[in-house]
Amino acid sequence: MHLMFGLAGSGKSTLARELTSGGSGVRFTLDEWMIRLEPEVSIDSAEYGPKADRARDLIWSVAQQVLATGADVVLDWNSWSVERRAWAAQRAHAVGAVVIVHKLSTSIAEARVCPRFG
Secondary structure: OEEEEOOOOOOHHHHHHHHHOOOOEEEEEHHHHHHHHOOOOOOOOOOHHHHHHHHHHHHHHHHHHHHHOOOEEEEEEEOOOHHHHHHHHHHHHHOOOOOEEEEOOOOHHHHHHHHHHO
């Protein structure tokens, strides 16, 4: 299972797509799930945190089934905090999966420009 963390614009989603481009794994992108499950909730909303936590739980219920088949899982959300990485790693280890953590680096200035200019 792949976890990643880094500033916005550092390439987390790009890496997630690359890791699954060969068809050997399944990418779970929190932003995509939130848009479908909670389209009215913006990332700046006070409701976002609890609703995103519920979405992560739902994603995990599917991801663990994928891991049980032996396929790779890429969790495409920012696992910035040690607690969030531990949350995912504990669950992955419980189903016998190996966890790979990707730390993506970029400058703050570059991260601010990338979302605007791609």
